[in-house]
Amino acid sequence: MKYTIGIDYGTESGRVILVNIENGDIVATSVTPYPHGVITGYLKNKALGKETALQVPQDYLDVLTKSIPEVIKNINPVDVIGIGLDFTSCTILPVNEELKPLCTIKKYETNPHAYVKLWKHHEAEDEAKQLNNNMQHEKWLSRYGGRISSEWMLPKIMEIANDDPALFDEIDLFLEAGDWVVSILTGSLTRNSCSAGYKGTWHKETGYLPNETLQKIHPKLENIYETKLAGAVKSTGTLAGNLTKEMSEQLGLNEGTPVAVGIIDAHAALPGVGVSEPGTLVMVMGTSTCHLLLSDKEVLVPGISGVVEDGILPGYYAYEAGQAAVGDLFAHFVKKYNTDFETLANEAKTLKPGESGLIALDWHNGCRTPYVDSALSGVLIGEKLSTKTYEIYRAILEATAFGTRVIIELFESNGIPITQVVATGGIPKKNTLLMQIYADILQKEITVVENDQAPALGAAILGAVAANAYATFPDAIEKMATKQSITYKPNKQNEQTYTQLFNIYQNLSKYFVHDTTIMHDLHNLKGENSQ
Structure with missing residues (x-):
């Protein structure tokens, strides 16, 4: 019997599951709450902005060292053939050239800009407005619905450049937290196409924004993709590298275990619930809701969070929209x-x-x-x-x-049909009233996946493909994805x-x-x- 490990990093905790690659059965689960939680209000007695949301990167490593040994305690580590990882995004942290987070260096430990900026950190709203105003006629902005969110990579980087230019100059790299963890596991820097595409303005054909565009946005952004955002972008689900000796000793796994390129947490739910082709809207319902949809064409839909080729599964354009409070x-x-x-x-x-x-x-x-x-x-x-x-x-x-x-009407009015709606996460499984209301208001059948660990399962599926346990994603999804569900039908009355x-x-x-x-x-x- 062979297994993969799926690691799901959320807002308050990290979840690790051990999955049988033959049938997708979840053999063991362990959840590690972040000891420092979400830092708001004050940082070491220093007042923070009202829209600040920070985290401590060591909390993410604690998930690995506590939960992975817990889920593998009853099996032989040699039977773990791959690791996959998802992470809530856009969550960024500044590091030095050794990938050491700046907040762990004594002289920066009271500086909020040296810490992880969580996805719901909204202090960069002014920077987002500046970016959008300067770029409103740029064609690339249409891929993101015509506006960049303050939650995304560039506004958060601009916030540091504006508030603390001296610190900005000392930062060697800005990394998505998911990419940082993967890089720690493998010992080599990897950026995932999902986060880079949806939150970092990367495009499969054209790459990142040209330097002249970056200079128009902010002078500190000049050459930033060759400097502080350097690193090859790899497709989600491909091989990022192999587990280092140091990390294998800490986790109890075999050195050289394949590690998949990361993915955004909500996006990992799509393979986790069994979706491998266009037409199905997946609602990942947690603190917020992320709406995901595959298509065989790229359409510039106003107001969405982005459309990325191969953003979730290879061969398809993946669309993201969302609601910030659910x-x-x-x-x-x-x-x-x-x-x-x-x-x-x-x-x-x-x-x-x-x-x-x-x-x-x-x-x-x-x-x-x-x-x-x-x-x-x-x-x-x-x-x-x-x-x-x-x-x-x-x-x-x-x-x-x-x-x-x-x-839904936004997508359909722009020529992207939705034939099925699938809901996943803890909320739809627990709140039957809510899901019936959704079915009645949408006037569509809603399939609720019984497994509320879909993102972690999706990450485990990515790990299986990266380890060559399956030749294609559809093959892996067919075998490993969640199959139990209930359906809510709309009340025509x-x-x-x-x-x-x-x-x-x-x-x-x-x-x-x-x-x-x-x-x-x-x-x-x-x-x-x-x-």
Whole structure:
């Protein structure tokens, strides 16, 4: 019996699974929470910006040294034939020429720019606006829906260049955290095509942005792809290298074990749930939702997060869109009202669509698709003194479903058909009310994959292909992907009311984006008064 290891790095913890390559059975699982969690508010008693989200890179190595020995304790390490890894993105860290994170060097340990900037670090919003304003007529920007997010590589690098140019000059490399871990495992620098394409402006045919374009964006970016972003880009799922002797001793694995090129966490879910061809929209639902879709053609769709050739599976263009607040919005609501999900769900189930008289916008962490603007905020319309907590909860569930419908209609209106919707992650498996609401609002059947470890399984599949256990991705996916699922069918009786509510949702969205500056004015006032 042979196995691969799938490593899934999320926002709060890392998950490691041991997978039987013959049938995809998950033999063992271990989760290691990050000891330092997400650093906000203060760093070593130093106040941070309100939109700052940092992490400590040693936490990622702890996942390897704690969880890998745990999952392989009952097998012979020689039977582990490959390792695959996914990572939440865009999560970047600055390192020196030895790949040592700057935050681990004493003179930088109180400097927030020396730490990992997590994907939801939004302090680079001004830099993103500057980039977008300077580049609005550039053709390459159309591949990313016409706007770059503050969550992405270049704005975060520009933030450091603006705030601390001396530190910027001392940084040898900026790395995606997933690429850093793979490089530590193999002893050689590798950048993955998924992160480079979606978050780093890389294109398979044209490569990175030309230097004259970079100079227009920011003078500090001159030659950055030959210097601080140097390193060959390799296709996701190919061989990055082999496990070093040092790391093999720490992990209890054989030296030379093949390690696959990394992938973004949500994107790894697509092979994990069994998708290997166009037409299926995969919703990876966690703290945020990532919407992924394969196609045999490249279309420049406004407002999406990107289209990358071979971005997930070779031979296809892969599209990404997303919603910035889903699971963390629900969790925030439960904490705010000091209640629990089960109570809310039981009460919210009694409501008919539209009965509460409420509608919400789900922009509590900004809007990713289609407006790509982290300064946008949540809205609740229709609340009265008689409004119940569970009525607001249902309106928030519906709002996230309306946000997904916007994304589906965006793709379909641009000639990219969606014949099937698949949902994965812990939320769809647990929240049956939510998934029925999605089916009713989308008026499409939704298949919920029973396995909530799809990204880790997808990473393990990449590890199997990189180790040549399978000749092609379709072969590996057919054997190893999750097969258990349940299906939610749309209730036609709710279609008309939800269409009315969706039209209201769209009108509200257009008003706050195009007809007023209220949200940006409030965001700016908040920033001014927090200094």
